[in-house]
Amino acid sequence: MxxxxxxxxxxxxxxxxxxxxxxxxxxxxxxxxxxxxxxxxxxxxxxxxxxxxxxxxxxxxxxxxxxxxxxxxxxxxxxxxxxxxxxxxxxxxxxxxxxxxxxxxxxxxxxxxxxxxxxxxDWGYFNDKQQSFSDDLISEIANKTGVNGILGNCHASGTEIINAYGEEHIKSKLPICYTSADSVFQIAAHEHHFGLDNLYRYCEQVRELLSDSDLNIGRVIARPFIGNDTSTFTRTGNRRDYSVLPxxxxxxxxxxxxxxxxxxxxxxxxxxxxxxxxxxxxxxxxxxxxxxxxxxxxxxxxxxxxxxxxxxxxxxxxxxxxxxxxxxxxxxxxxxxxxxxxxxxxxxxxxxxxxxxxxxxxxxxxxxxxxxxxxxxxxxxxxxxxxxxxxxxxxxxxxxxxxxxxxxxxxxxxxxxxxxxx
CATH class of the missing domain: 3.40.720.10 (Alkaline Phosphatase, subunit A)
Known part of the structure; x- marks a missing residue:
């Protein structure tokens, strides 16, 4: 056995x-x-x-x-x-x-x-720490998803970036997009104000767009969170990774x-x-x-x-x-x-x-x-x-x-x- x-x-x-x-x-x-x-x-x-x-x-x-x-x-x-x-x-x-x-x-x-x-x-990376995603890529994402704009657009810690942009995200309904030294495009959004299914759908569309590009990005990661303000924002266990195939x-x-x-x-x-x-x-x-x-x-x-x-x-x-x-x-x-x-x-x-x-x-x-x-x-x-x-x-x-x-x-x-x- x-x-x-x-x-x-x-x-x-x-x-x-x-x-x-x-x-x-x-x-x-x-x-x-x-x-x-x-x-x-x-x-x-x-x-x-x-x-x-x-x-x-x-x-x-x-x-x-x-x-x-x-x-x-x-x-x-x-x-x-x-x-x-x-x-x-x-x-x-x-x-x-x-x-x-x-x-x-x-x-x-x-x-x-x-x-x-x-x-x-070699994986592709978003190396610019201050403006990680190009204007052209942001425009393509907007056309693909119907969501006009993003917040963040930088290298960041996942917990720090939701504290920095979480309240603005709740007001604007714009997703928080960021990256790291890994080959990742990470998307944080509030489970209730943005919607978990909406976040997953947005990530799937970004994954599809990146897969069709020559950027060779390994993962798109959904990073949902809850809470009302910076003192209560918490990431949940509903993370989802959208990886390319081995x-x-x-x-x-x-x-x-x-x-x-x-x-x-x-x-x-x-x-x-x-x-x-x-x-x-x-x-x-x-x-x-x-x-x-x-x-x-x-x-x-x-x-x-x-x-x-x-x-x-x-x-x-x-x-x-x-x-x-x-x-x-x-x-x-x-x-x-x-x-x-x-x-x-x-x-x-x-x-x-x-x-x-x-x-x-x-x-x-x-x-x-x-x-x-x-x-x-x-x-x-x-x-x-x-x-x-x-x-x-x-x-x-x-x-x-x-x-x-x-x-x-x-x-x-x-x-x-x-x-x-x-």
Whole structure:
């Protein structure tokens, strides 16, 4: 009975990658810098016993630069603590870390690569931070949608821009359009004053327009919010991503084409433009996403892949540059891992990984080019080291071998290292 679960801890990097200099990210390290700030500000060593038992701390030790590890060790020593009080010895599962070969450090690139299809082309970007969208593009959008004008038109944090333009948006009914360092066109609108269906329709029209252009923009993202003024504006869980299709068949396509099921939890279906997805479940918040994953584990049949994205690590803590909130969310998630183990059948395999980094202590509010962890849990696997993997696509190739579908063009399977001899 083949069943697998992937939990993507969205943005949970474990150390700047070998090519981080190209991205200006040398020194970024989501996990270690969270741990450092948590210790400095709360005088607490981040407590992750379940992730630690799966090898997280050993992964971090291997993927973190010597200088960063020494600095953290010294921080602890200055407060009469030792690195051993932070470090957990691996006792179960398999563990390693993966480098990204895709050209970008965005969400689709990371997910597509882990599904066996790295992005080896360059996305288009809106690089002008002050006027991101050209007058011609704004005019084309107005002609396409019938909405004459936009607000924003800049690089911005999603929470900051609704505070800046939310009240004007309610009065004018003009959508708030903005972008970031990723290949995205983001559209914020009030669920009641603009209308959720109206927002989705507007995003679909912009997606269609951009797809017909030569701009090569990866995603249009609907960012609905509620509230009456800047003191009450809050983004809701009704986000929707409108992505272009992956450039070729992913392992998800191959599993579904072979008669298996791919169950999307969270924004996975959106990231893959709903291709290769059998069942879609939306949920808001880490607890709800974990609950939905557990619910599917109770009923999923053989040859099922449950694929869950825990977006809140990224959108609530990484982009918002909140290392303390990130640390506390990690500790809470860690406590819930045994609940997932309890629902796993003997042959099930759980994979935990990430799609990129988003170091909440790093300048700006964008993703960071980092290695990501890969941890695999099965009731029988005990502390197997997977080492440094050359591509996120190693996970996709492992899934192809597990589900016995045609191998992917990229990646090296580590399935044999997960098989316990009889």
């Amino acid at each position: 083949t069943r697998a679960i992937i939990l993507v801890l969205d943005s949970f990097g474990v150390g700047y990658a070998d090519d981080a200099v190209k991205f200006g990210d040398v020194g970024a390290n989501t996990f270690i810098n969270i741990a450092k700030h948590y210790f400095k500000e709360k005088n607490k060593i981040i407590h992750l016993p379940n992730l630690g038992a799966l090898g997280l701390h050993e992964i971090s030790r291997q993927a973190t630069s010597t200088e960063q590890l020494q600095a953290f060790t010294q921080d602890l020593a200055n407060a009469d603590k030792t690195i051993d009080q932070f470090y957990c010895t691996p006792t179960k599962g398999a563990f390693g870390y993966m480098a990204e070969i895709s050209t970008g450090k965005d969400t689709p690139s990371g997910h597509w690569e882990m599904a066996g299809v790295p992005v080896l082309f 450039p070729e068949a992913t392992v998800l396509d191959k599993i579904t084409q072979a008669g298996g099921q791919v169950i999307s939890v969270g924004k996975i279906a959106d990231i893959f433009a709903h291709q290769g997805i059998s069942v879609k479940t939306k949920a808001t918040g880490i607890d709800a996403l974990v609950d939905a994953t557990i619910t599917h584990l109770k009923t999923a049949e053989a040859n099922s892949l449950i694929f869950t994205n825990l977006v809140n690590f990224d959108q609530d803590y990484g982009h918002r540059r909140d290392p303390i909130g990130y640390a506390q969310a990690l500790e809470h998630f860690d406590k819930r891992l045994p609940e997932i183990y309890a629902q796993m059948a003997e042959d099930d395999i759980l994979f935990l990984t990430a799609d990129h980094g988003c170091d909440p202590t790093w300048p700006g509010s964008d993703h960071t080019r980092e290695f990501v962890p890969v941890m695999a849990y099965n009731h029988s696997i005990q502390a197997v080291e997977l080492g440094k993997r050359a591509s996120f696509a190693d996970l996709g190739q492992t899934l192809a071998a597990l589900f016995q579908v045609k191998s992917m063009a990229y990646g090296t399977s580590f399935l044999q290292q997960l098989v316990v001899p009889d």
